[in-house]
Amino acid sequence: MDIWESFKMAGRTLSANRMRSSLTMLGIIIGNASVIAMIGVGQGAQRYAAEQFQSLGTDVIFVITGTDNARRNVIAPPNRLVLADAEALATQIGVVRAVAPQINGSELVIAGNNTRRATIIGTTPSYSEVRNADVSSGRFFNADDVRRNARVVTIGSALSRELFPQGNPVGQQVRIRGTSYEIIGVMAEKGAFLGTNQDDTLFMPISTVTNRLVGQRTSPYGVAIQVINVSARSPREVAVAEFQIANLLRLRHQTTGDAAEETFTIRTQRDALEIVGNITRALTIMLAAIAGISLLVGGIGIMNIMLVSVTERTQEIGLRKAIGASQSDILSQFMIEAVILSLLGGLVGTGIGVGGVLLVAIATPLQAGVSLAAIGLAVGVSGSIGLFFGVYPARQAARLDPIVALRSV
Amino acid sequence: MLIHPTPPSLDPATPPQTQVVALEDVSKTYGLGDTLVTALDHVSFGIGATEYCSIMGASGSGKSTCMNVIGCLDRPTSGRYYLDGQDVSCLNEQDLAMIRNLKIGFIFQQYHLLPQLSALENVMLPMAYAGVSGKERRDRAAEALIRVGMGNRLNNRPNQLSGGQQQRVAIARAIVNRPVILLADEPTGALDSRTTQEVLHLFGELHASGITVIMVTHEPDVARQTRRIIWFQDGRVIHPYLKPEDLKSVL
Numbered sequence A: 001m002d003i004w005e006s007f008k009m010a011g012r013t014l015s016a017n018r019m020r021s022s023l024t025m026l027g028i029i030i031g032n033a034s035v036i037a038m039i040g041v042g043q044g045a046q047r048y049a050a051e052q053f054q055s056l057g058t059d060v061i062f063v064i065t066g067t068d069n070a071r072r073n074v075i076a077p078p079n080r081l082v083l084a085d086a087e088a089l090a091t092q093i094g095v096v097r098a099v100a101p102q103i104n105g106s107e108l109v110i111a112g113n114n115t116r117r118a119t120i121i122g123t124t125p126s127y128s129e130v131r132n133a134d135v136s137s138g139r140f141f142n143a144d145d146v147r148r149n150a151r152v153v154t155i156g157s158a159l160s161r162e163l164f165p166q167g168n169p170v171g172q173q174v175r176i177r178g179t180s181y182e183i184i185g186v187m188a189e190k191g192a193f194l195g196t197n198q199d200d201t202l203f204m205p206i207s208t209v210t211n212r213l214v215g216q217r218t219s220p221y222g223v224a225i226q227v228i229n230v231s232a233r234s235p236r237e238v239a240v241a242e243f244q245i246a247n248l249l250r251l252r253h254q255t256t257g258d259a260a261e262e263t264f265t266i267r268t269q270r271d272a273l274e275i276v277g278n279i280t281r282a283l284t285i286m287l288a289a290i291a292g293i294s295l296l297v298g299g300i301g302i303m304n305i306m307l308v309s310v311t312e313r314t315q316e317i318g319l320r321k322a323i324g325a326s327q328s329d330i331l332s333q334f335m336i337e338a339v340i341l342s343l344l345g346g347l348v349g350t351g352i353g354v355g356g357v358l359l360v361a362i363a364t365p366l367q368a369g370v371s372l373a374a375i376g377l378a379v380g381v382s383g384s385i386g387l388f389f390g391v392y393p394a395r396q397a398a399r400l401d402p403i404v405a406l407r408s409v
Numbered sequence B: 001m002l003i004h005p006t007p008p009s010l011d012p013a014t015p016p017q018t019q020v021v022a023l024e025d026v027s028k029t030y031g032l033g034d035t036l037v038t039a040l041d042h043v044s045f046g047i048g049a050t051e052y053c054s055i056m057g058a059s060g061s062g063k064s065t066c067m068n069v070i071g072c073l074d075r076p077t078s079g080r081y082y083l084d085g086q087d088v089s090c091l092n093e094q095d096l097a098m099i100r101n102l103k104i105g106f107i108f109q110q111y112h113l114l115p116q117l118s119a120l121e122n123v124m125l126p127m128a129y130a131g132v133s134g135k136e137r138r139d140r141a142a143e144a145l146i147r148v149g150m151g152n153r154l155n156n157r158p159n160q161l162s163g164g165q166q167q168r169v170a171i172a173r174a175i176v177n178r179p180v181i182l183l184a185d186e187p188t189g190a191l192d193s194r195t196t197q198e199v200l201h202l203f204g205e206l207h208a209s210g211i212t213v214i215m216v217t218h219e220p221d222v223a224r225q226t227r228r229i230i231w232f233q234d235g236r237v238i239h240p241y242l243k244p245e246d247l248k249s250v251l
């Protein structure tokens, strides 16, 4: 019997048993839909994270106080980054274009009847340049404000909307720990990044933070800071800058390059992209693996139903053999039925999965996408699952003794 | 092609060419040891081309087993079987499938039509296994159905047909590949006397058109309408050539 004829015959048999066929396909449908959706969402997350880091700029270097190792210890090391370190980087390293030290805090911010807890970042005007953080109205504080310890702040767009729902806050006052500060600018919308959301943040001159909030000596060596944001003179000089920064800081902190002694961590955009890439890739693989298990379960479902079908159709098999079907005819008949079930289930599942991915793309910032590769993979895999799980029942069918099969009334 | 040349004539076992079916010392046993059942016990007989004969005997006497051997559905445990001059005991599974497809037409007591297919499609099935083209299949199946008087029921499903009608479709399916022999195992066992007569009439016509017809039956009235009766008892042929007129003496 030729292949086309076998497909038509399988179609007749499967559609004669529509309910059973669709239930059999259900497992594959669910498996396939979840594979497509999970890969789509995972890749969306990957792309989203990568984009976030790309927006940092390729010349950015973060010098972060402490190391992953030290941070695991309960007691913070005394040898922290201090304001003087940042000044040293700015003045002593030639390949550096701008340096912005950063103190992080969290305070209650009051404006009229509205109170919000907000992240406070104390920094210098260079921050705006290094981190591509622009104002949408008003201005960012300048060197003069820093020198004067001016009581001025720039606030994030979301914070602005919450504290001043009625409109433009520039020129208005907010109170933090009993002191009033004038709002001189509102930051452009940027969204969350690495756990901090610029839109919910209040920026203050670093000198104002030390003088009015945290104090002048927060470590044995001066004003402790959490991060030094640095931009290299050009993207090509990032590696040189990284090297020189590390050397200078070790000299200042009197440490060697030993991992155990290290007092700071340097991250560049490339590092960050790599780390995030690894995490999201692992996430995607995990999601796909979980979904893959349901595909496997679907395949076993097909095998199960095909075995039942072989038992139920022994007479048909006997009859077909009596009128001239060879073992390979019977084998291919049952294989084709299994493959049709799994391919059809694969296609329907793919459709549902694509729909799910589109929904995610509409409803969340994840740019969940459907790659042709994912579809090809899922349909290919479900087809092979049909083949794989169809072999055993089909062989059982092909090997049936026609006499025994015909006898079973 | 599967048909191997006939064994060389030096072989003393070569049967006369006119015999379509030739069993030589055929035995068939089932099981082992204590449970050993001898279904066929050194059976030898021949059936010539265009014969019309029936096989009779008590239940369990080996009639169906013999039919299965003749129809290449089963292999003898020992002995030789020549079909149309060809020793089929040495053929492989693939070749036997082809012989069943092209040389043999089977008819069963329970019709064995596929419920998901129409009458026409059921009759087309053997040709699909023979590799006949779609158009020719359709034409020949319709022709066969017209021949058995089912021309007006081509597109009915088996469950829309009476027992007699289903058996006619099964006969059309059996003859559509123009077999050498037609094997019917109790074809009228499930039919009333009127439809039995109609089916026998069809067999008569088919025999007249040159097909060898072999039928198992336990109804003497049915057997009497054939030309020869082979009588089985306990796996042996005790009357290989009984005339319908002589049936009374055996009964």
Ligand SMILES: Nc1ncnc2c1ncn2[C@@H]1O[C@H](COP(=O)(O)OP(=O)(O)O)[C@@H](O)[C@H]1O
Pocket (backbone or CB within 6 Å): B030, B031, B037, B038, B039, B057, B058, B059, B060, B061, B062, B063, B064, B065, B066
């Ligand atoms: N597949 C089998 N396994 C075991 N015994 C069998 C099998 N087929 C037939 N027999 C036995 O062989 C004998 C002949 O059976 P069968 O040819 O069906 O008889 P009949 O058709 O004349 O009633 C019986 O005793 C039956 O029980």
Ligand SMILES: [Mg+2]
Pocket (backbone or CB within 6 Å): B063, B064, B065
């Ligand atoms: Mg019987």
